[in-house]
Amino acid sequence: MRADHYDSFAESYAKSNESNLFNAYYARPAMIELAGDVRGRRVLDAGCGSGPLTEALRAKGALVTGFDSSTAMLELARQRLGEDVDLQVADLSQPLPYADGTFDDVVCSLVLHYLKDWTAPLSELRRVLKPGGRLLLAVNHPRILEASDPSADYFSVTQYSDEYSFADGQNAVLTFWHRPLHAMADAFTEAGFRIAVISEPPFSPDTPRELLPPDLGERTAFICFLFFVLDAH
Template sequence: MKADHYDSFAAQYARTNETGLFNAYYARPAMLALAGDVDGRRVLDAGCGNGPLMEALRARGATVSGFDSSAAMLELARQRLGEDVDLRVADLSAPLPYADAAFDDVVCSLVLHYLHDWAAPLAELRRVLEPGGRLLLAVNHPRILEASDPQADYFAVTQYSDEYTFDDGEAWTLTFWHRPLHAMTDAFTAAGFRVAVISEPPFSPDTPRELLPPDLGDRTAFICFIFFLLQAE
């Protein structure tokens, strides 16, 4: 996705994600649980958006840095986190403005599924990690494609689009790249990572019932995102 596309609805996107099901009650809690104890760790948020995950990691004792390709999203992050936080405009499709082995952890939540090529971005994320460092990822679950296009080939790397409705009722179309699970794990291995955890967690127990799909019944999980904890080798 082009940065200026996010610039055009940055405030709406950020506002919706503060209290929305998919970010506030699913992706962020799951990423924080996966990260565990980050006290004293140097953490890079790759594609930090308006900064809520960075804020939560900092509150848990991490030294945080972040980048995003959208200048408008970064301005919202600065307002949230303060002027002294290391925030930079950068793009995962290009070399990153950080030294080798600069971080203990990288979190990359809901970013890679916008990209066709994962090889170069994963290589850069591996470069900025200490040996033995961790890359924590959240991407669209590979089964999401079935809901968008039941006739699509699960095993192909496929572009697809979904409509995203903000809390003010305005809708925008977001475009993603589907990958089957094996293509994801193959990309991680090729970039020098070992897969330590694959997670399909439940939503937060604090989720307001009215935010959940009405047909969910008593289930505590739904198909949405998939989470990975990778170790840099």
């Protein structure tokens, strides 16, 4: 997705991100749980958006850095985090402005599924990690494609789009790239990572009931995102 496209609905997206089901009560809590104890660790938020995950990791004691390709989203992050946090405009498809082995951890939440080619992005994220560092990822679950197009080929790398309506009435079309699980795993291995964790977590237990799908019943999880912890070796 082009950064200027994201700029056009940055404030609406950021406001929704604060309290909606998928970000506030699912993806963000899951990433924080996977990160564990980050006190004193240098953590890069790759595709930080308006900075809510960066802020949460800083609150847990991490030394945070972030980048995003959207200047509008990054300005919102600066307002949230202040001038003492290193925030830069950068594109994950291009070389990143950090030295080799700078970070203990990289978090990359809901970013890679916008990209057709994962080779260069994963290589760059591996480069800026210390040996033994961790890459924590959240991406669209590969079964999501079925909801968008039941006739689609699961085993292909396929582009698909969804329209989103934000609480303030603004609409946006987001375009993603589906890839099957084995293609994700192959890309991780080729970039020099070892899969330590694959997670399909429950939603946060403090999720307001009115935010949950009415047909969920007593289930505590749904198919939405897939989470990984990858070790750099």
